[in-house]
Structures are given as C-alpha cells and as structure tokens.
Amino acid sequence: MKTRPVKVGTFQIGAKKILIIAGPCAVESEKQMDSIATSLKNLGINFLRAGAFKPRSGPHSFQGLGEKGLEILSKTAKKHNLRTVTEVLDPRDVELVATHTDILQIGARNMQNYALLKEVGKTQKPVILKRGLCATVEEFLLAAEYIFSKGNKKIILCERGIRTFEKDVRNTLALATVPRVKELSHLPIIVDPSHGTGQPSLIPAMSKAAIACGADGLMIEVHPNPKKALSDGKQSLTPIEFKKLLQEIKPIAKAVGKTT
Numbered sequence: 261m262k263t264r265p266v267k268v269g270t271f272q273i274g275a276k277k278i279l280i281i282a283g284p285c286a287v288e289s290e291k292q293m294d295s296i297a298t299s300l301k302n303l304g305i306n307f308l309r310a311g312a313f314k315p316r317s318g319p320h321s322f323q324g325l326g327e328k329g330l331e332i333l334s335k336t337a338k339k340h341n342l343r344t345v346t347e348v349l350d351p352r353d354v355e356l357v358a359t360h361t362d363i364l365q366i367g368a369r370n371m372q373n374y375a376l377l378k379e380v381g382k383t384q385k386p387v388i389l390k391r392g393l394c395a396t397v398e399e400f401l402l403a404a405e406y407i408f409s410k411g412n413k414k415i416i417l418c419e420r421g422i423r424t425f426e427k428d429v430r431n432t433l434a435l436a437t438v439p440r441v442k443e444l445s446h447l448p449i450i451v452d453p454s455h456g457t458g459q460p461s462l463i464p465a466m467s468k469a470a471i472a473c474g475a476d477g478l479m480i481e482v483h484p485n486p487k488k489a490l491s492d493g494k495q496s497l498t499p500i501e502f503k504k505l506l507q508e509i510k511p512i513a514k515a516v517g518k519t520t
C-alpha cells in the first residue's frame with residue numbers, strides 16, 4: 261500500500277526524506293539535555309527524543325523526572341529549535357504530556373493498554389506506537405486501529421524488536437515487519453535499533469538494514485556520556501559514534517530512492 265505521510269511541523273514522515281530521531285533514553289538534567297541538543301543540532305538532526313516518564317522493568321530503577329522532565333525537554337527543544345518525542349505512560353497524563361511535546365510515544369509495554377490508546381486517539385498529536393515485546397504484526401496493527409478509530413490518524417509505527425529465546429541480543433529486531441507493514445497498511449514505520457539490539461556495536465548495521473528494507477526512519481538512543489546514563493546507557497551511542505552512523509546510512513538511503 262502507498263504510505264500516507266504524517267506531517268510534524270514541516271516534516272513529512274513517510275515521504276522521501278528519512279526521519280532521524282535521536283536523544284537519550286531519559287531526561288536526566290538540564291545540562292545533559294542542553295549538551296545532547298547542541299550535538300544533535302550540529303549534526304543536522306531536528307527530532308529529539310527523551311523520556312520523562314520511564315516504563316522501567318523494576319520499581320526501584322530510575323523512573324524519570326516526570327513533569328519536571330517534560331519542562332526540561334520542552335525548554336531545551338525551544339532553545340535549540342528541535343521537535344520532540346516523549347513517552348506517555350498513563351491515560352491521565354496524556355493532556356499534560358501533549359502540551360510539552362510534538363510527538364507522543366506509546367512504549368512497547370503499553371502497546372495493548374487500550375485505555376491509553378483510546379486516550380491518545382482523542383488528541384490530534386502525532387503518535388509513535390512501538391511494537392509490544394510479544395505482539396504479532398496483526399496485534400500491532402490492531403493497536404494502531406484503536407488510536408485511528410478514535411479520530412487520530414497521525415500514527416507512526418515503530419519496530420523495536422520482540423522477545424525470543426535469543427539472549428545474545430536484548431531483543432530480536434524483526435525487520436521483516438517493515439516490508440510486511442508496507443503490504444498491509446498505509447502507516448509510516450520507523451525502526452529503533454537501540455532497543456532492537458541493546459548493543460552499540462550492532463546499531464549501525466541494523467540501521468542500514470532498516471533503511472534498506474524500506475523503513476521511513478530511525479529512532480536511536482544517543483547520550484553525551486553513556487557510562488553515566490541513568491537508563492539504557494549500555495545501548496546508547498556517543499555523539500561521535502552517532503555521527504559516523506549518519507555518514508554510513510547516506511548511501512543506503514540513496515540506493516533505495518530516499519534522502520537523509
């Protein structure tokens with residue numbers, strides 16, 4: 261099916277230009293966000309990601325800065341003229357999160373949280389819907405349908421890997437989902453190779469593979485100092501590693517008729 265682009269500001273997600281979203285897993289401080297925003301802007305990146313509400317596997321891990329994190333994110337974005345992506349975890353926070361960001365993210369753990377899907381469906385904010393850890397492609401598309409059926413058509417799917425018996429990588433990045441979604445749906449689909457592999461050494465190769473198989477964009481975790489990160493530091497790229505990745509994907513994008 262022909263992909264129907266989703267407009268965010270002046271950018272058409274799902275058209276010829278590949279969407280690149282980068283940034284830390286979580287908002288940690290004003291200084292950290294200012295540092296990463298400066299690096300990204302210097303690299304020509306216009307979309308900043310960072311979570312203020314974090315869906316951590318355990319309750320004792322850093323849960324994010326909450327509303328304070330949203331304020332830091334929107335302040336940083338304004339200063340550097342960046343568009344933002346941040347996760348909403350709770351239906352009661354949709355309105356609040358929507359006032360601080362350009363794109364709402366529904367995380368993998370919430371892909372089947374139907375109350376949350378319906379709530380974001382009632383807004384007109386673009387939504388990145390991440391594939392659930394154990395969701396089939398059919399369930400993934402039906403989750404999008406929940407948002408769509410409430411009136412919000414601005415949905416971008418995100419393949420971020422699924423849980424399999426393989427323990428060598430954090431998740432198994434199911435790239436066949438990309439061309440399969442293109443057969444079944446008009447929604448744009450991007451790939452998150454950071455959660456999809458959990459290993460910085462594998463992220464450039466999987467980014468190139470994602471673009472080669474037709475992905476409309478990438479979402480990559482980049483941190484000014486991954487060793488000090490409060491979440492997902494192990495899978496975060498440094499700005500220097502990220503710069504190299506951006507160079508590597510250019511010829512692949514060109515080969516499939518896209519631009520970066």
Ligand code: PEP
Binds near residue numbers: 311366369390
């Ligand atoms: C994230 O994007 O930081 C995140 C928590 O992703 P996922 O929901 O895919 O695990």
Ligand code: MN
Binds near residue numbers: 481492
């Ligand atoms: Mn993360």
